[in-house]
Amino acid sequence: MNTKRIVQLVMGVVLAAAACGNSWAQKAEGLASTPQMGWNSWNKFACSIDERLIRETADAMVATGLKDAGYQYVNIDDCWQGKRDANGDIHPDPTRFPSGIKALADYVHGKGLKLGIYSDAGATTCGGRPGSRGHEYQDARTYASWGIDYVKYDWCNTPGMSPEPAYTTMRDAIAEAGRPMVFSICEWGIGKPWEWGAKVGHSWRTTPDIYNCFDCEFSPGLSTGLGVLRILDRQAGLRQFAGPGHWNDMDMLEVGNGMSEDEDRAHLSIWAMMASPLILGNDLRSMSESTRRILTNPGVIAVSQDKLGVQALRVMVDGPLEIYAKPLDGGQWALMFLNRSNQALDVRHDWKAEVLSDGLSNRSADFKQTVYSWSDLWSKKTGDTSTKLEARLAPHSVLMLRLTGPAKT
Template sequence: MQIDDCWQAPHRGPNNEPIADPEKYVTSHQSILGLPKICTHPTVAIIIRFPSGIKHLSNQIHALGLKLGIYSDAGTYTCGKRFGSLGYEINDAQAYADWGVDYLKYDNCYNEGLSGTPSISATRYRTMRNALNDTGRPIVYSLCQWGEDQVWNWGATIANSWRISGDIYDNFDRPDDRCPCPDSSVPCPLAGFHCSVMNILEKAAGLGQKAGPGGWNDLDMLEVGNGGMSYDEYVTHFSMWALVKSPLILGNDVTKMSPETKSIISNKEVIAINQDAEHSAGYRVWKKPTPNGRQGNLQLWKSYLSHGEFVLAFINASPQQIGSYVISLSEFFIDEGQWPMSRTWTVKDLWNSTGATSIRQVHNAHNNQIPITMSSDYKDLQLIVNNIPSNGIKLLKLTEQQAEKTDDRRDRTRVPISWLYLLKVGIDGYMLCLVSYSNVPLAFY
């Protein structure tokens, strides 16, 4: 459970400690004790309840088997103009630890100009990292730095996740001048807000190599169920956030979910992709124009899972449904070389219980798990995906059938190795160092 902005009282305590706002009742168009209306709803009466403080709430949440997240800002004020943590990092970190907080979202508003270069921003965020570590309590540290100052290049040295863009909003692909930067290829001077799902995904396309176990690109919260997109668009949204291993933070009202919304956010096999921490984030293999010059584009993404499984995501980012599309698996398996061609695989559509996938001339399947055998003609191997809706996705898991698997040692030794060298460490110690350009995990025997 994440408590976002505006949980704070108007002012710090007598020893500059952070304190929570006690119970208040706010009528329409009023603010709390002079606080700005950004922390209140403009038309609806609000009751804010922290009468017993955050520690009491934390105990209740932990008793339910849940974790507690809290919000602060690496500035003099939060974005809602409550007190920020800049200059008070030690006080605040210790308070969070004493309260039993498990997660800190750390924002970027009112930063007193301490941004503009990676070094300046990293120093500001590192101060809170050090303060959290000094408490001795494990607290997940999430930078809400909006992708400024190329945070993906230094975020992993400081935090567990880092935002790569301005704030998301509930739209699939609408351009908005308030989110002016189209991708992450050049420094973004103004991250903005009102960034669509596809705008943020475009920024994530080249950043998979920056993420890994312990530190992940954060594509912002999920909009699933908020009403601004179609069912198929929400499925694409949730699937891709899972594939690139962004934190899956629900941004909808969980007390008022439709069955459709619940079915999307509770798909266990899609969540399992996100939670498989042995491999890096998924990445884009290619982006191509739609057939016949129609509006939009098609995208092929790939991810690795434990035990040698693969995930293939095919996005139809266009206004028209696609009846069928042929994917060359030589492109999908470009990093694996020749070995997949002789194996038997099960292909499972993770969103469709009546899968519609086939290999080359094999008939279209009528069940959800389709055994396929790679032919010896590797260059011509093709995967046919059918009935991809507008702005929809085909999310397929490829699992090698156990009966056909050969010795895993032979599989792994086929991975191309760039360098293998011995490093001397200290006086008597040595380290064997392997550097590989492959995304396939390596093993020594």
């Protein structure tokens, strides 16, 4: 084969790859094999952030037992950015982050934690700071040089842009930068990211932003805030897209930000059952002991982090009472009884009335044939499926059980 022909073939491959958006690049493998656990600054602090807050949050994550419970990412959201220099390199706000992000990453890493950062697919972020449009590869190299472990990538100020190629560009930029980073797609479910997100990122937002209420919808200006139940309802039909390394993201948690304790417990339980990332959104430095206990509940976290990685399915609706089932590794199950109403409900559940089955995971449990032991992950009560389950559910609360079998007799 002559030299000219070889050059033509090589150029053809290069041009074809370029047309596919650098299709040889991949997201970092081996990350987010279970849903991410960490903290993000936005829900509580919005743009009121600085390096002191991030350092103190890392300190609190260790001191309060959150790190030991599995939370590992400390994520800086919008408004950390300063200006780009003459070469186009992004720098942190010199007033808010005078020590620089690299020093902050070193501090967080020294605590045994990981640091995340935020950018936007548009030219400017939601907070009006410099976005990454046209600087994707440059920004990814900068993040890698700082020691960043997690990138949340937003979708503000993107008129005329298409989500999949925009997010693929940043995925490729991160891959080329050479440092494994979790890539969190935050385009609010507009472009059905569950259909293409698995090959691009490690998680993708499925809804508009969360709002700290249990069942409401809040619309300031052009944005929309959804309460816990409104977000849950929008997950219908999405469970088949989730699994190890690629998760439906129901947004950051509002536990500790003003709802009741029952609502906070239900909120965490729902996110764990649905295999959504557990990214805290409260002030870890001043949270109450009850909030700390909720967020570090080992049984609920174990359901979230189950290595089978199957998102729960709704198996029953009886007015305001709903039952969700999540297959777990080792033939176990998690069940959640959710009271959506403002009134207390009595639960009388006959285990033997139905066979519990999930076609997605090919798992089933026939309680007529096998007796399972159960433990209540909040009250610590125990029992088994040989007798009917009877319980009273407070308004906006859950009963969350882990089933293991067969029961000892």
